[in-house]
Every structure is written in C-alpha cells, then in structure tokens.
Amino acid sequence: xPKVLIVDDEPHIRYLLELxxxxxxxxxxxxxxxxxxxxxxxxxxxxxxxxxFLDVMMxxxxxxxxxxxxxxxxxxxxxxxVLLTAKGQEFDKQKGQDVGADIYMxxxxxxxxxxxxxxxxxGL
Amino acid sequence: MAQITLxxxxxxxxxxxxxxxxxxxxxxxxxxxxxxxxPLIATDGAIEGVRYPVIxxxxxxxxxxxxxxxELLASLxxxxxxxxxxxxxxxxxxxxxxxxxxxxxxxxxxxxxxxERSEIIAILTEQIxxxxxxxxxxxxxxxxxSGKLEVAASLGNEYAxxxxxxxxxxxxxxxxxxxGEIINDVHADQRFVQRPYRVSxxxxxxxxxxxxxxxxxxxSSAEPTVYAAEDLKLFSTLASQAAVxxxxxxxxxxxKNAFYTMVYTLAETIEKRxxxxxxxxxxxxxxxxxxxxxxxxxxxxxxRLELAAVLHDIGKxxxxxxxxxxxxxxxxxxxxxxxxxxxxxxQILSRIPQxxxxxxxxxxxxxxxxxxxxxxxxxxxxxxxxxxxxxxxDTFDAMTTDRPYRRGFSFEEAFxxxxxxxxxxxxxxxxxxxFETDVMEAFFRASANLKLRAAPR
Numbered sequence: 001x002p003k004v005l006i007v008d009d010e011p012h013i014r015y016l017l018e019l020x021x022x023x024x025x026x027x028x029x030x031x032x033x034x035x036x037x038x039x040x041x042x043x044x045x046x047x048x049x050x051x052x053f054l055d056v057m058m059x060x061x062x063x064x065x066x067x068x069x070x071x072x073x074x075x076x077x078x079x080x081x082v083l084l085t086a087k088g089q090e091f092d093k094q095k096g097q098d099v100g101a102d103i104y105m106x107x108x109x110x111x112x113x114x115x116x117x118x119x120x121x122x123g124l
Numbered sequence: 125m126a127q128i129t130l131x132x133x134x135x136x137x138x139x140x141x142x143x144x145x146x147x148x149x150x151x152x153x154x155x156x157x158x159x160x161x162x163p164l165i166a167t168d169g170a171i172e173g174v175r176y177p178v179i180x181x182x183x184x185x186x187x188x189x190x191x192x193x194x195e196l197l198a199s200l201x202x203x204x205x206x207x208x209x210x211x212x213x214x215x216x217x218x219x220x221x222x223x224x225x226x227x228x229x230x231x232x233x234x235x236x237x238x239x240e241r242s243e244i245i246a247i248l249t250e251q252i253x254x255x256x257x258x259x260x261x262x263x264x265x266x267x268x269x270s271g272k273l274e275v276a277a278s279l280g281n282e283y284a285x286x287x288x289x290x291x292x293x294x295x296x297x298x299x300x301x302x303x304g305e306i307i308n309d310v311h312a313d314q315r316f317v318q319r320p321y322r323v324s325x326x327x328x329x330x331x332x333x334x335x336x337x338x339x340x341x342x343x344s345s346a347e348p349t350v351y352a353a354e355d356l357k358l359f360s361t362l363a364s365q366a367a368v369x370x371x372x373x374x375x376x377x378x379x380k381n382a383f384y385t386m387v388y389t390l391a392e393t394i395e396k397r398x399x400x401x402x403x404x405x406x407x408x409x410x411x412x413x414x415x416x417x418x419x420x421x422x423x424x425x426x427x428r429l430e431l432a433a434v435l436h437d438i439g440k441x442x443x444x445x446x447x448x449x450x451x452x453x454x455x456x457x458x459x460x461x462x463x464x465x466x467x468x469x470x471q472i473l474s475r476i477p478q479x480x481x482x483x484x485x486x487x488x489x490x491x492x493x494x495x496x497x498x499x500x501x502x503x504x505x506x507x508x509x510x511x512x513x514x515x516x517x518d519t520f521d522a523m524t525t526d527r528p529y530r531r532g533f534s535f536e537e538a539f540x541x542x543x544x545x546x547x548x549x550x551x552x553x554x555x556x557x558x559f560e561t562d563v564m565e566a567f568f569r570a571s572a573n574l575k576l577r578a579a580p581r
C-alpha cells in the first residue's frame with residue numbers, strides 16, 4: 001500500500017494538505033500525518049512512506065534536519081522529499097540541496113501541484 | 125458532494141485499529157463488507173444473522189452482518205461516515221478557497237511587472253484557466269480611438285482574434301451595466317444572439333478599473349456547465365486586477381512618451397539655432413544605433429545609446445551664437461568656449477534623474493582613443509562605450525555635411541578618414557563595427573523620417 005506522509009506543525013496547513021491528498025485514498029493510498037520533526041522521523045522509519053511533504057520551519061527538529069537524517073540513512077534515502085517553505089520566508093536553496101531534498105514548494109501551495117507531484121511519485 | 129466508501133473509512137490510519145478492536149470487543153461473529161460485498165473486517169468462524177446496511181445520506185455504502193450488535197455497529201459506522209462526508213465537503217470548499225487565494229497571490233505577484241497589454245492578458249487568461257472550466261475564452265478590448273470593441277485574445281472555441289464586435293445580446297448588457305453575469309443556459313436567455321460556434325453556458329465580466337470599462341472578458345462552455353456565483357466573483361476579481369494594470373500600463377506609456385518627447389524636443393531646440401547642421405542629431409542617432417546593434421548591445425543599452433546620441437550636443441545651448449554660428453576660423457578663445465559643450469551638457473542632464481546613465485556618453489563624446497581629446501583626456505576603453513560610438517557617428521556626419529564655408533566630403537572620403545583615424549581618434553574595434561554596419565541604410569532612415577522620433581521603442 002503506497003504511503004504519503006504530511007509533516008507540518010501548523011494544523012491548518014496539515015489539514016489542507018490532508019484534504020488535498022485524500023483524493024488518492026480511492027487509489028488505496030494510506031495517508032499519514034505528523035506535527036513535528038521527531039514524530040515524522042519515527043513514522044518514516046516505521047512506515048517507509050514513498051513521499052513526504054515536509055515543512056521546513058518547525059520548532060526543535062526542522063524540516064532540514066529530518067530531510068538530512070532520512071537522506072543519509074541508506075534504507076530510507078529513496079524517500080521522495082518535498083520541502084515546504086513559506087512565501088516571503090528566506091529559504092536557503094543551497095541548504096535544501098545539501099540535505100538532499102528532491103524539490104521544494106512554497107506555501108500557499110497550489111493544491112493541484114501537490115496532488116500532481118504525489119501522483120507522479122507514486123506512479124498513479 | 126463528497127463521497128466515501130466504507131473501505132477508505134475503515135483503512136484510515138487512526139481508525140483501522142479502533143474498528144478491529146471494537147469488532148473483537150463485541151464478542152460475536154461480525155462481517156463488515158463494502159458495497160460490492162468485499163469483506164473489510166471479519167471475525168473467525170461462520171457469520172450468520174441479518175445484513176444491516178450502512179446508510180450515509182440515503183445511500184448504502186456497505187454492510188455489517190451479525191446479531192443485533194451488528195446493527196449497533198452499522199449505525200456507528202454510518203454516523204462516523206456521515207461526519208467524514210461533512211468534513212470532506214467542508215474540506216473541498218476550504219481547498220477551493222485556498223486555491224483561489226494562491227491564484228490571487230500569484231496574480232498580484234506577477235501582474236505589476238507587466239507593462240505590455242499582451243502580457244497582462246496572457247497572465248489573466250492563464251489564471252482563469254487554472255481556476256475555472258471553459259472551452260472558449262475571449263478578451264475583448266475597447267479601442268479608444270475608434271470606439272470599437274476588438275477581440276484581443278482568444279482561446280479555444282470563441283471569436284477569432286482581431287474580430288471587431290458590435291456588442292449585442294448578453295455582452296451588450298454586461299458592457300452597459302458594468303456587472304458580470306452567469307448564463308448557465310444561454311438558449312433560455314432571451315438576450316442570447318446566435319454565435320458562429322457552439323455554446324451552452326457562459327460567464328461574462330467587464331474589465332473595469334475604478335470608473336472606466338476597458339473591455340469585456342467572456343468564457344464559454346460548449347457543453348452545459350453550471351458556473352457558480354463564487355466562480356463569477358473570482359472571475360470578476362481577476363478581470364478587474366487585469367483592467368487596473370492595463371490602465372496603469374497606459375498611464376506609464378503616456379508618461380514615458382511624454383518624457384521622450386521632451387528629450388527630443390530639447391534636442392531639436394538646439395538644432396534650430398544652427399540651421400546648417402540640418403538633420404545632424406537624427407543622423408548621429410541612427411548611425412550610433414546601427415553600430416550599437418552591430419556590436420550586439422542589449423535593448424536597454426540601445427535605449428541609453430539613443431538618448432545619449434540625441435542629447436550629445438545639448439551643451440551647445442550654453443555657447444554664444446556669435447561663437448556657435450561663426451563662419452570661418454575660430455580664435456583660441458572661441459574654440460575654448462566650444463570645447464565647454466560636452467561638460468555643459470553633462471551639467472544640464474545632471475538635474476534629470478532618469479538621464480543619469482547617459483551623462484558619460486554625452487560628456488565624453490569628444491574624448492579621443494589616444495587620450496588627446498577633451499574635456500578629460502581619457503584614453504582607450506576608459507572612455508564610455510556610447511561616447512566612443514557617438515564620436516565616430518558625430519565626426520562622420522560632420523564630415524559628410526556641407527557647410528556654408530566648405531563642401532562636405534563624399535561618403536567614400538569620410539569612410540577613409542574614419543579608417544585613417546582608427547586607433548588615434550577612434551576606438552579601432554568600433555571603427556571595425558562601423559565598417560560592418562550598413563551606414564547608408566541608417567542615413568536613409570534618418571532622411572526618411574526627418575522629424576525626431578518621439579516614441580519609445
């Protein structure tokens with residue numbers, strides 16, 4: 001069963017992403033969520049989702065840290081990671097590349113872009 | 125309306141373990157099936173008893189089979205599903221709004237930089253395409269001079285580009301009222317006038333900024349579609365954003381035009397003092413631009429070169445008539461006065477913030493490549509590029525023009541002079557470029573349109 005993980009500390013963003021991806025539940029996709037970096041990493045290790053939508057700005061463990069941890073562990077490095085950054089917020093593209101993120105999207109995200117990306121990665 | 129299957133509900137990450145535990149806790153044989161009869165959760169052993177439907181908003185989405193406890197479970201699942209459907213409905217509305225926000229953000233981001241009408245229309249149609257379904261779109265703009273409405277953009281099945289339209293029917297009433305409209309069934313609307321293409325539903329909004337309406341935008345669907353009030357609201361908002369920007373761009377162009385006209389008028393004023401220079405400024409500008417193109421200058425560089433060429437002798441306004449118009453040899457003192465004109469030009473232009481970039485081109489146009497020019501005695505590539513180009517254009521034109529006291533050189537002789545002074549008076553690279561350039565074409569262009577151009581490119 002293909003899995004998608006959504007990670008954001010802001011409940012409304014998490015909810016919007018959930019609503020967006022929910023459309024894929026009909027294709028048998030399992031939707032997972034986390035509201036902080038540590039939980040996200042635990043879920044990634046336990047569930048091995050194919051794609052993670054990962055907020056950058058989170059207290060304690062940031063999206064960069066989670067991404068770095070995932071991409072540097074051999075059995076998880078295939079995980080496709082979409083970094084989410086807020087519009088207008090200073091985003092270090094170089095750092096995004098350094099930690100191995102696959103792409104990044106800016107919030108407010110276009111729901112269609114998110115859905116298309118998830119479909120593409122999951123091959124749906 | 126959102127729909128839900130019992131399968132997706134039961135497979136939900138957080139709900140799945142609960143559902144399984146609940147079934148076990150009932151301590152009786154239970155079978156939960158989806159609508160198609162596929163088992164979702166089943167206890168061990170034979171299942172008997174009634175098959176209770178799980179009903180959500182009047183539709184059966186699955187079954188729970190077992191004793192009377194199964195009915196309780198069916199009701200619980202129905203209740204949970206109902207909530208889930210409500211959540212999904214609210215969710216899709218929220219998402220829809222969120223999508224609108226991203227569109228408006230995007231529009232607000234991109235549009236202020238657009239000064240071309242075509243760019244504004246392109247962004248508008250793209251934003252609408254992302255938000256609303258349609259099979260045809262047209263943007264119809266008012267031509268202020270002719271007072272006619274003309275199709276300025278068209279997508280899919282709609283009026284052809286450039287068609288002049290008499291507003292009739294629905295479009296006419298939108299044009300007159302200035303209010304957008306949705307017509308979901310055009311054939312039921314008495315105002316509808318047959319089109320040369322198939323249309324079932326349409327939405328039409330004015331391109332309106334504050335007071336004036338600059339045009340109309342319409343989207344249509346060949347198949348019957350239901351456009352909602354919120355579609356029209358977004359449609360109208362995007363349309364008015366575009367309309368405001370179109371008006372801004374017109375104001376901007378008018379201002380730019382006024383500025384250029386002032387610049388050219390200033391240059392012409394100087395020329396009028398010395399009738400023998402004839403069309404000198406215009407020719408220097410055309411020669412310079414032609415050379416600028418030969419060496420591959422960017423559009424921005426060409427604009428600056430053009431302005432510097434037009435204004436290169438502006439400082440002559442500060443040179444007395446008795447000196448400027450003197451026929452015959454100048455005294456040292458008179459020559460000294462003439463030599464002030466590049467710097468005088470720079471001083472005049474220094475008061476115009478928009479012309480700061482072109483000052484070096486004006487001030488240095490009498491510098492020589494070998495450092496023997498004036499006012500600074502700068503040499504080589506230290507001299508501003510525009511000034512090095514204008515130096516050749518200016519000298520070449522002065523040589524080929526008849527003066528009351530001497531006949532001008534032939535073009536051939538003048539070319540030879542330019543070549544002879546390569547590396548001394550002139551930058552050899554620019555001399556090469558000058559020889560590569562079609563100077564005659566520039567000459568004829570300058571002669572063809574004797575009035576200085578007063579419009580930005």
